[in-house]
Amino acid sequence: AQSVTQLDSQVPVFEEAPVELRCNYSSSVSVYLFWYVQYPNQGLQLLLKYLSGSTLVESINGFEAEFNKSQTSFHLRKPSVHISDTAEYFCAVSDRGNQGGKLIFGQGTELSVKP
Amino acid sequence: DTEVTQTPKHLVMGMTNKKSLKCEQHMGHRAMYWYKQKAKKPPELMFVYSYEKLSINESVPSRFSPECPNSSLLNLHLHALQPEDSALYLCASSQGGSWEKLFFGSGTQLSVL
Numbered sequence: 001a002q003s004v005t006q007l008d009s010q011v012p013v014f015e016e017a018p019v020e021l022r023c024n025y026s027s028s029v030s031v032y033l034f035w036y037v038q039y040p041n042q043g044l045q046l047l048l049k050y051l052s053g054s055t056l057v058e059s060i061n062g063f064e065a066e067f068n069k070s071q072t073s074f075h076l077r078k079p080s081v082h083i084s085d086t087a088e089y090f091c092a093v094s095d096r097g098n099q100g101g102k103l104i105f106g107q108g109t110e111l112s113v114k115p
Numbered sequence: 116d117t118e119v120t121q122t123p124k125h126l127v128m129g130m131t132n133k134k135s136l137k138c139e140q141h142m143g144h145r146a147m148y149w150y151k152q153k154a155k156k157p158p159e160l161m162f163v164y165s166y167e168k169l170s171i172n173e174s175v176p177s178r179f180s181p182e183c184p185n186s187s188l189l190n191l192h193l194h195a196l197q198p199e200d201s202a203l204y205l206c207a208s209s210q211g212g213s214w215e216k217l218f219f220g221s222g223t224q225l226s227v228l
Contacts (some may be wrong), residue, residue, distance in 0.1 A: 043219030
């Protein structure tokens with residue numbers, strides 16, 4: 001079975017500051033890793049994912065995450081945040097052997113960007 | 116069209132009512148999902164349909180009854196719900212594999228009185 005731990009439930013940060021949202025996972029099998037974002041009153045949107053290959057993955061809006069197998073982590077970073085990045089961020093894992101697309105989500109991190 | 120459309124957006128029902136939530140996608144996705152999300156919590160998987168057949172039921176109470184009439188539609192029939200069932204119900208779809216991106220609808224905010 002897999003589990004996901006997001007170490008910070010809330011992260012307040014000022015606009016244009018860097019931010020890191022931490023995610024650790026536990027699994028007895030190889031996994032795929034994802035970050036989803038949820039803006040207020042909306043569903044979730046995929047931000048980025050790690051399947052294989054380069055351990056550093058990037059999104060189109062400046063976020064990046066690095067897969068670290070030895071530390072079983074997949075932390076999300078952005079060098080300079082905007083007010084519009086305020087949202088709930090969920091880290092998720094999926095079993096590579098599972099063909100059903102079942103995602104296990106972490107508890108979420110609320111990113112609050114202040115002017 | 117890369118949207119998953121859910122109706123209604125809001126629903127208030129009594130414990131003796133019967134209602135249905137609807138979800139539609141026209142992306143040709145072969146897998147569709149129902150998730151339940153409580154406030155300030157992550158989504159919890161309820162059901163997965165793959166090729167219109169129920170493939171995962173996460174031990175959901177029988178007062179929730181899913182239905183997949185065709186590859187584009189997913190329904191969730193509700194009967195005799197409890198107040199603790201009040202939550203945001205999210206539908207999602209994907210091409211199918213566990214590596215695939217899930218496309219989520221905006222959800223139905225359900226209140227059970």
